[in-house]
Amino acid sequence: NAGVTQTPKFRVLKTGQSMTLLCAQDMNHEYMYWYRQDPGMGLRLIHYSVGEGTTAKGEVPDGYNVSRLKKQNFLLGLESAAPSQTSVYFCASSRVTNRGWENEQFFGPGTRLTVL
Amino acid sequence: LAKTTQPISMDSYEGQEVNITCSHNNIATNDYITWYQQFPSQGPRFIIQGYKTKVTNEVASLFIPADRKSSTLSLPRVSLSDTAVYYCLVVQYSGAGSYQLTFGKGTKLSVIP
Numbered sequence: 431n432a433g434v435t436q437t438p439k440f441r442v443l444k445t446g447q448s449m450t451l452l453c454a455q456d457m458n459h460e461y462m463y464w465y466r467q468d469p470g471m472g473l474r475l476i477h478y479s480v481g482e483g484t485t486a487k488g489e490v491p492d493g494y495n496v497s498r499l500k501k502q503n504f505l506l507g508l509e510s511a512a513p514s515q516t517s518v519y520f521c522a523s524s525r526v527t528n529r530g531w532e533n534e535q536f537f538g539p540g541t542r543l544t545v546l
Numbered sequence: 547l548a549k550t551t552q553p554i555s556m557d558s559y560e561g562q563e564v565n566i567t568c569s570h571n572n573i574a575t576n577d578y579i580t581w582y583q584q585f586p587s588q589g590p591r592f593i594i595q596g597y598k599t600k601v602t603n604e605v606a607s608l609f610i611p612a613d614r615k616s617s618t619l620s621l622p623r624v625s626l627s628d629t630a631v632y633y634c635l636v637v638q639y640s641g642a643g644s645y646q647l648t649f650g651k652g653t654k655l656s657v658i659p
Contacts, residue, residue, distance in 0.1 A: 509628075520590070533595070535590075
C-alpha cells in the first residue's frame with residue numbers, strides 16, 4: 431500500500447496563477463483533510479471531507495476550494511495564488527469507526543508551495 | 547475552537563523518560579486529545595489518543611487529569627531517533643461527521659547522546 435500520496439512535491443507559482451494539488455489514498459478511508467503548515471504555526475485545517483461528494487470548511491478556508499469526486503481523491507485548488515499562501519500543504523485521511531471521535535489520521539509527505 | 551498550548555522546545559538525554567504537557571483550558575465535553583510526531587520533511591504520524599485518565603500503547607502513555615484541561619505525553623527511555631516535533635491535537639466531534647481540529651504549535655524534542 432502506498433498510503434497517502436500527494437502531487438506535486440514542489441511548486442513555484444506567480445501571484446494570480448492557479449493550481450490544483452492532488453491527494454490520493456489507497457486505504458479506503460472515508461475522511462480526508464487538507465492542512466497547511468507554516469513556521470511556528472503548527473498545522474491548520476483548511477478543508478475536510480467526510481465522504482465522496484461532501485466537503486466542509488476548516489479553520490482557514492479562504493482562498494482555497496476543494497473537491498471530492500472520488501472516494502480515494504481529494505483535490506485542493508488555489509484559484510488566484512497569493513504570497514500569503516506560501517506554505518507546506520499536507521493531506522491526510524482517516525477511517526470511520528463506531529466511535530465517531532476516533533480519528534487516527536494518516537498523512538502524506540507534503541507539497542511545498544512558493545508563491546512569488 | 548479549543549486552544550492548545552505546548553512548550554516550544556525540550557531537551558533530554560538518551561534513556562530518560564520525557565513528559566510533554568499540553569494545556570487545553572477550554573476543552574469541551576465531547577472533545578478528545580491526540581498526539582502526533584513529525585520528523586523534518588515528513589508528514590505527522592499518529593502516536594496516541596485519549597479522552598480521560600490514562601492510555602498506554604507500545605510507544606507512549608497519555609495522562610489526562612479529571613478536569614481534562616491538560617494532557618501529558620510520556621515517552622519512556624527516549625533514544626536519538628525520538629528527536630522530532632510533537633503536536634497535541636484537540637478533536638471536537640459534533641456528530642454527523644462534523645469536526646473541529648486544533649493542532650498545537652508543537653514541541654521540538656531534542657535527544658542528547
